[in-house]
Amino acid sequence: MHRILPILFFSMITISAHTQAAEEASTNSETADAETPSSSQWSYTGNTGPEHWSQLHQNYKVCEYGDKQSPINIRATRTLELPELKLNYVSSKLNLTNNGHTIQQAYDQGSYMILGKTRFNLMQFHFHSPSEHTFLGKYRAMVAHLVHEADNGRLAIIAMTMHMGPKPHAILQSLWDKMPTKANQTVVDNKVKFNIIDMMPWDKGYFLYSGSLSEPPCTEGVTWLVLKESIEVSPDQVNKFISMFPTNIRPLQAQNNRFINATH
Ligand SMILES: [Zn+2]
Numbered sequence: 179m180h181r182i183l184p185i186l187f188f189s190m191i192t193i194s195a196h197t198q199a200a201e202e203a204s205t206n207s208e209t210a211d212a213e214t215p216s217s218s219q220w221s222y223t224g225n226t227g228p229e230h231w232s233q234l235h236q237n238y239k240v241c242e243y244g245d246k247q248s249p250i251n252i253r254a255t256r257t258l259e260l261p262e263l264k265l266n267y268v269s270s271k272l273n274l275t276n277n278g279h280t281i282q283q284a285y286d287q288g289s290y291m292i293l294g295k296t297r298f299n300l301m302q303f304h305f306h307s308p309s310e311h312t313f314l315g316k317y318r319a320m321v322a323h324l325v326h327e328a329d330n331g332r333l334a335i336i337a338m339t340m341h342m343g344p345k346p347h348a349i350l351q352s353l354w355d356k357m358p359t360k361a362n363q364t365v366v367d368n369k370v371k372f373n374i375i376d377m378m379p380w381d382k383g384y385f386l387y388s389g390s391l392s393e394p395p396c397t398e399g400v401t402w403l404v405l406k407e408s409i410e411v412s413p414d415q416v417n418k419f420i421s422m423f424p425t426n427i428r429p430l431q432a433q434n435n436r437f438i439n440a441t442h
Pocket residue numbers: 213304305306323392
């Protein structure tokens with residue numbers, strides 16, 4: 179009995195943590211492109227910056243009044259036997275859009291992640307600098323947000339952070355070489371194929387919490403999986419992004435009464 183009980187206990191917590199995060203993910207009609215709506219003008223600075231988002235459109239009210247917003251400072255509040263990430267990613271052609279807020283890769287269909295019993299399809303990823311989420315109060319140089327959407331509209335985002343080191347990252351460089359430099363410009367190249375799994379850190383330990391889109395409409399019910407480990411990119415690679423997007427992060431939001439779960 180003594181040997182069986184702890185195992186049962188942990189697997190029950192594991193399941194409930196995932197179900198909780200998944201159930202808190204409310205169904206919404208936004209597509210995975212919801213992180214970058216083009217309709218209402220918003221920005222990261224000035225009169226249309228984060229402190230004004232809720233006034234820019236009636237659908238943006240939750241940006242100010244929500245209590246499960248992102249990004250937040252990551253500091254694990256409980257450590258659990260969370261399952262390994264189940265990632266089934268295939269290659270995609272390069273398909274980059276400069277949407278005025280960031281560089282976004284529309285990922286080819288067929289890649290997905292399994293969370294609990296739900297399949298979340300990888301729709302797109304995009305970049306921020308610095309990392310939006312902080313780790314014990316510190317930013318990392320950059321982040322890629324891998325936005326996944328289930329058939330029922332639920333969203334799950336993997337945050338893959340980047341730190342600066344001497345080596346340029348080869349796959350990132352193949353994207354940066356084709357980076358669309360003008361707003362609303364898209365570059366598609368069938369000859370450049372890559373698999374996002376090859377960009378990810380070997381150790382896929384993660385933090386798990388329930389948050390929101392980190393840009394208008396700030397929709398809540400997003401399952402965030404923030405990878406603990408970061409990948410190495412060069413200062414030149416970070417600077418190229420910053421030169422085009424000097425400010426593209428939302429300030430930290432209150433954690434309120436949310437748990438931040440962490441793998442061991
Ligand atoms: Zn993002």
